[in-house]
Amino acid sequence: MTGRGDITAATTPAVSPGLGADDLRTLYRYMLLQRQAEDRIVKLYRQGAVVGACFTGYGHEAIAVGAAYALGPHDVVSTLHRDLGARLVLGMPLRYYFANFLGRAGSPTRGREGNLHIGGLGPRILLHIDHIGASIPVAAGAALGFAVRQEPRVVMAFFGEGTLATGEFHEGANLAAVLRLPLVLVCWNNQFAYSTPVEREVVGPLVDRMAGYGIASCAVDGNDVLAVYDAARRAVDRAREGQGPSFLECRTMRIRGHSEADDASYVPQALIDEWRRRDPVERFDQRLIETQALTAEQAADLRAAVLAEVDDAQAWAEASPAPDPSELGRGVYCEDRPWP
Amino acid sequence: MTGRGDITAATTPAVSPGLGADDLRTLYRYMLLQRQAEDRIVKLYRQGAVVGACFTGYGHEAIAVGAAYALGPHDVVSTLHRDLGARLVLGMPLRYYFANFLGRAGSPTRGREGNLHIGGLGPRILLHIDHIGASIPVAAGAALGFAVRQEPRVVMAFFGEGTLATGEFHEGANLAAVLRLPLVLVCWNNQFAYSTPVEREVVGPLVDRMAGYGIASCAVDGNDVLAVYDAARRAVDRAREGQGPSFLECRTMRIRGHSEADDASYVPQALIDEWRRRDPVERFDQRLIETQALTAEQAADLRAAVLAEVDDAQAWAEASPAPDPSELGRGVYCEDRPWP
Amino acid sequence: MAVMTYLEAIADGLRLAMRADPAVILLGEDVAAYGGAFKLTKGFLEEFGPRRVIDTPISEAGIVGAGIGAALVGLRPVAEMQFADFISNAFNQIVNVAATSAYRAGGCVPLVIRAPCGAGTHGGPFHSQSVEAYFFHTPGVKIVLPATPADAKGLLLSAIADPNPVLYLEHKALYRSQRGPVDEGLAFVPLGKAEVRRPGRDVTVVTYGMMVHRCLEAAEAAAQEAVQAEVIDLRTLLPLDLDTLAESIARTSRVLIVHEDRLRGGIGAEIAAYVGEHLFKVLDAPICRVGAPDSPVPYAPSLEAAYLPSVDRIRRAIVDLARW
Amino acid sequence: MAVMTYLEAIADGLRLAMRADPAVILLGEDVAAYGGAFKLTKGFLEEFGPRRVIDTPISEAGIVGAGIGAALVGLRPVAEMQFADFISNAFNQIVNVAATSAYRAGGCVPLVIRAPCGAGTHGGPFHSQSVEAYFFHTPGVKIVLPATPADAKGLLLSAIADPNPVLYLEHKALYRSQRGPVDEGLAFVPLGKAEVRRPGRDVTVVTYGMMVHRCLEAAEAAAQEAVQAEVIDLRTLLPLDLDTLAESIARTSRVLIVHEDRLRGGIGAEIAAYVGEHLFKVLDAPICRVGAPDSPVPYAPSLEAAYLPSVDRIRRAIVDLARW
Ligand SMILES: Cc1ncc(C[n+]2csc(CCOP(=O)(O)OP(=O)(O)O)c2C)c(N)n1
Numbered sequence A, B: 001m002t003g004r005g006d007i008t009a010a011t012t013p014a015v016s017p018g019l020g021a022d023d024l025r026t027l028y029r030y031m032l033l034q035r036q037a038e039d040r041i042v043k044l045y046r047q048g049a050v051v052g053a054c055f056t057g058y059g060h061e062a063i064a065v066g067a068a069y070a071l072g073p074h075d076v077v078s079t080l081h082r083d084l085g086a087r088l089v090l091g092m093p094l095r096y097y098f099a100n101f102l103g104r105a106g107s108p109t110r111g112r113e114g115n116l117h118i119g120g121l122g123p124r125i126l127l128h129i130d131h132i133g134a135s136i137p138v139a140a141g142a143a144l145g146f147a148v149r150q151e152p153r154v155v156m157a158f159f160g161e162g163t164l165a166t167g168e169f170h171e172g173a174n175l176a177a178v179l180r181l182p183l184v185l186v187c188w189n190n191q192f193a194y195s196t197p198v199e200r201e202v203v204g205p206l207v208d209r210m211a212g213y214g215i216a217s218c219a220v221d222g223n224d225v226l227a228v229y230d231a232a233r234r235a236v237d238r239a240r241e242g243q244g245p246s247f248l249e250c251r252t253m254r255i256r257g258h259s260e261a262d263d264a265s266y267v268p269q270a271l272i273d274e275w276r277r278r279d280p281v282e283r284f285d286q287r288l289i290e291t292q293a294l295t296a297e298q299a300a301d302l303r304a305a306v307l308a309e310v311d312d313a314q315a316w317a318e319a320s321p322a323p324d325p326s327e328l329g330r331g332v333y334c335e336d337r338p339w340p
Numbered sequence C, D: 001m002a003v004m005t006y007l008e009a010i011a012d013g014l015r016l017a018m019r020a021d022p023a024v025i026l027l028g029e030d031v032a033a034y035g036g037a038f039k040l041t042k043g044f045l046e047e048f049g050p051r052r053v054i055d056t057p058i059s060e061a062g063i064v065g066a067g068i069g070a071a072l073v074g075l076r077p078v079a080e081m082q083f084a085d086f087i088s089n090a091f092n093q094i095v096n097v098a099a100t101s102a103y104r105a106g107g108c109v110p111l112v113i114r115a116p117c118g119a120g121t122h123g124g125p126f127h128s129q130s131v132e133a134y135f136f137h138t139p140g141v142k143i144v145l146p147a148t149p150a151d152a153k154g155l156l157l158s159a160i161a162d163p164n165p166v167l168y169l170e171h172k173a174l175y176r177s178q179r180g181p182v183d184e185g186l187a188f189v190p191l192g193k194a195e196v197r198r199p200g201r202d203v204t205v206v207t208y209g210m211m212v213h214r215c216l217e218a219a220e221a222a223a224q225e226a227v228q229a230e231v232i233d234l235r236t237l238l239p240l241d242l243d244t245l246a247e248s249i250a251r252t253s254r255v256l257i258v259h260e261d262r263l264r265g266g267i268g269a270e271i272a273a274y275v276g277e278h279l280f281k282v283l284d285a286p287i288c289r290v291g292a293p294d295s296p297v298p299y300a301p302s303l304e305a306a307y308l309p310s311v312d313r314i315r316r317a318i319v320d321l322a323r324w
């Protein structure tokens, strides 16, 4: 079995199966929250307030939010550097986001880590790992854990298309295929890995590649939150029913630099312009207005509420102190937990 | 491009393109030499004369010999534990084989390595590496070297189907695909990796998997030396013409244990019996007799000559002393070579 | 109390842990149907079923990564490397993922990685390695290497009980050569505690693994020359039990560090550095080390035998140090 | 003689080597079109063309493996790790393939692996690592870590000229902070030779990399307290120039080892062990080390600053040791 076609390629569904008007507004809210939080962090970065490098998921909001929204209340995500929205959907307080970028004691990493390197948040957000590809065997292992215990839980792992080149991605994806683990691989294909175009990372369509692993694969418009949700929903259902892993290629474009220190001058301006016109947040906004799922007034209220949340989160983070040097060397090992 | 079909699946060709009667006898001779040398090493192993573990390529002779025979005089191989025949085709003296298994000073590794771990023999046999998969990036790199210098040379890498699960195989194969390197990947699919059946290593047909890498892929009967030669020849030609890497799945069966310490009791006896009946050496022998490429008398002469060569090689190895302990710690670094 | 080989003791500990806690699972290459390359897990598939005893593809990073993921969602996986030599393929997962998880607030990783290590079986450069030094520099992991059947069992149980990633290195050459008494049941041996295997007043010999036995023999031989060596088996290499060392060296004023592994950058270097800084005042003689020369482990018996520290070399080092 | 930054000096050496020998090629992630994450190879693609300056997929094992293969067929590849932290993914290729090739009669591997390393730039646990200790235990590789622009260029040239695999670690925090005179042309600095950066009679300070500069500052501060420290920059970490160390320590009778890297299992441990065994007789004081504490490199400036050995901490260690 090659697994292709097990998920039919999702185009924007006319109706959004299983989603009510509330869901649509919630999706929109998360997308807006990611966008505004990242706009803010870029501002702070330019002001020199962000300690280290600054990565955003600008233009990837539909993928992060749409896919994560398809998860059930006990499912788990494995995240990377462009999927803030997924963490938000799973309940990560936005305050942590700012506190981590600013290296404050109040962040979940207590200033030990920066950027979006936040994981291990409760049982639903797996540890973050910077080595591209390394998170995939770990995600497969979490799925294995659920399979061993026969719990109907699913793991969803996010990553970029460049990740497919790595050996660790390969070993994790292959393991998931062989053991038919409840794993949903959500790939944002944003056409570049740093400066390297996708065809210099892997040859040929990603879905063919992953179908060759025996993993059900499909491609969707990554700038259409409902299309992403729809495909993710099917993949999650398959996983939960014991039908094994799936791969979703969410096609989009990295319309900013790799990080905020990169002007992306190696990308043709026309390509960026083209994809800016397909901005997933604006597109969903318009659609909600057009389908009257959202009134202009509701939209304004939502925007104000989101802005207030961003302000609050930033203020909270800024009020959090720098970590005390006496913390040095602490927390390297876990404390004993009784066994058996 | 998925690359599938670029090499049409080779079935036994009625005539062997480009092969004269001399070639057929030479192929047979190498297969016989591998078979008899390995029969002898097993005997020595049972007598306790082999120092470490004992692996053979019993039943894989058509693959090792047929594929390597498709190479030109400046091409290079990357070998593993079941492809003695390929080394012989490329000119490795059989004496080295015995000397290495017996850990003697006369082996090319001077007793530092054992078994078939012989590489770096002149410019045409790349270093041997025991970590399954690790040889593939190296083979790709040798091919890269030829591409950089615009030399029309080809690298052929041998490995088993279990190797496809490894991250290093993946990175090497992917790199070769992206850079369109002159690399021929020759996989003996012998259905088991140690005790693990192929479907626990990778899901689905190997050729689909590799086609997903954008690598031209085909499957052949690995017990038919002419079919292997034929497919390898096409792949070598493609590589030399700058059309990039190919993958050959040579279907066979490991009709002995993983090593001589393994009784393979996990393999159904019927499967072993079935494949014993397809023994590649006997099959080619019969065919040569039937097609009158070889007379019964010639066959007997050949067998005697091969046996004499095996006897000589063994005797030479046995006459070689154990490495002197004063060698300890020597040869870890290369001596200086002037640069630039 | 039963008498077991080192290999049987490991299997016993593993089996009891799996019986005690359904969260303990096994994964690795050929561990299930085949029972492992050394037949250590023979019968485990039958007893615990395919959900808990899992054959994996050849993918050491995948195996360790999967172990980490399963540990993060509450299991206590025991991942096997077929040979310790192949742990190099899982280096990133161990050093950067497992080891940093707690510190980076990623969560606890109660993962045990079993790896058959060591020379003496003519395995050559890729089936003979000592890998402890590769991981000793990494905070966040623990490393054990038992020398006796009782420790093999007891340290494995403690490793499984520990909430951190533990590299459990088991010496292939001891599998069947060591037999000894082993307590029944969940007989834990605590991590981080060295053991004085032989008391002595003249020289402290610090060692671990296969060399424990050679050091004990060498100490007996040295006793013929009126030198009494105290032999300390570290058992856990990370964290090191520096207190036990310090106490002994304070008495003997002389220390010899012995390991099978190459000297440069080995565990012995750190012990020597510790002694040179913190016990300088009590020392009456140079801090000496005996270990392997600076090359891969050679295959031929004549070379391998010369590569490994011999009883005689250790004896001479003990006696020379005592007489310094 | 030109004045260059450390980064410019590396680029200069690389460019000259590529001009001198068509066998020198570059491969790595984003090294060609982008000119590297630090813009070190900006303009190289234009000058040397896509056949010699090669962007690769994200695959560190693939990059190093390909470098090994190309080296085996006669090239002299320079492979880049985007950050030294990611070299963990190429661990097996370095330790088991490249390092053992000569010994196992596989052939010479004239491969240079460039890796931007070190802390001080708020990179956090995965963009700040010191990786030298991971490879220091491995015979068959060489390791360099220059501290000045002139050495950065000269050691790179020697690394490329060497027939063995060389890890060329370059310190990110020095890229633009260090400027200095650099000889024009193929100005080799030999591998395996330490350099006395400051003469002194009271204490020998052994260090390398970014800490060279802090040790020099600390030595100046200590001089205010009438303590004259001799500061030795190792430059090459493997092989170590033990002769230069021994000569100095024989004069000062006191040694302080300083590195940015964590102490446990670091390069300093081996140096201390060497001193404790072979220079014991000349020592008048404990063998002291200053290095990082036992954790990953933290991100927050308050933590990172405390993590790295400061000038003041080094000064105090020098003075205390002199007065011991
Ligand atoms: C193993 C490894 N090598 C290199 C890097 C440096 N790096 C960080 S992100 C990145 C590009 C990732 O590309 P992709 O997976 O497509 O994700 P994107 O950034 O495009 O969203 C690289 C090379 C890394 N983090 N890990």
Ligand SMILES: Cc1ncc(C[n+]2csc(CCOP(=O)(O)OP(=O)(O)O)c2C)c(N)n1
Binding pocket: B082, B130, B131, B132, B133, B159, B160, B161, B162, B163, B164, B166, B190, B192, B193, B194, B254, B258, C029, C058, C059, C060, C082, C086, C089
């Ligand atoms: C990285 C690595 N892991 C494990 C091993 C141990 N090992 C040696 S051969 C082998 C099976 C290889 O299977 P396959 O590639 O199918 O080749 P075959 O032996 O069947 O010819 C294993 C697991 C190894 N050599 N390298």
Ligand SMILES: [Mg+2]
Binding pocket: A160, A161, A162, A188, A189, A190, A191, A192, A193, A194
């Ligand atoms: Mg990308």
Ligand SMILES: [Mg+2]
Binding pocket: B160, B161, B162, B188, B189, B190, B191, B192, B193, B194
């Ligand atoms: Mg096989």
